[in-house]
Amino acid sequence: MDSILPAFARILVAAAVCWLNFILIDLFFRLPAGGGVVGATAIGTHIERGGGAIHGGYMMGNIVSSPDASAGTLLASCGVYIAGIPGGLLATFLVFIGNRICHDRGYAGTTGAITATFIVWGFSQIGFSPAEFIAGMVIAILTIQGISHRHSSRLLAYLWKVREG
């Protein structure tokens, strides 16, 4: 039984790790390039209309419309929390099925779930609980989708510009 502060401090570290995992993989799989389905494009244009940046809006629309690396990270953390690496791989398979259900031909979600499975398992070997990664991923998605669409879309668009060179 740890005291409250270290538990919450570990959740913040887990949030940073989850954030990097899903942002880097989503950028690698070109989620900000455009909407994968027409609904994702529409969410992007509405976010732009609210003062945001279009490519960040596309990525946020794509995250809403199909399980991407952020969902992969969350479900893999749940899987590792319950059943270790086999649980994470089961979650990865379910994310793959979820992508196909949502008309997503990409592999961002599946890749994110595989990398998250091994990252979360690795951190569980050095004193972190996989439960802290579940909460960390919820905080990470909150920073992108849940606080200010204007600012998060601009940040994502900036990262997209850096990735494009």
Next chain:
Amino acid sequence: MTPQEAALAVCAVIAVYAAIRVALEPDTLRKLPFLNVLSFAVAGSIALLIPHPLSIVAAAAYFVGSTLESNAIASTYAGGLDRRE
């Protein structure tokens, strides 16, 4: 407080916050990212509350279902099925 309890507390607080943001956002399409945060928090809570192998399936089924609904709502608002594929 165990790590599980701390994680569940974080998920619960964020779920309530996201629900309030969904309710307050006037633009339907811009409600959906807040709803996405709510789905993350609820899916995480399912796994934290029920540590059983089948709850991985339950959390994934809930999350994918919620994502598909958001996808359908957004695509319908954007002009319907004929342009989806």
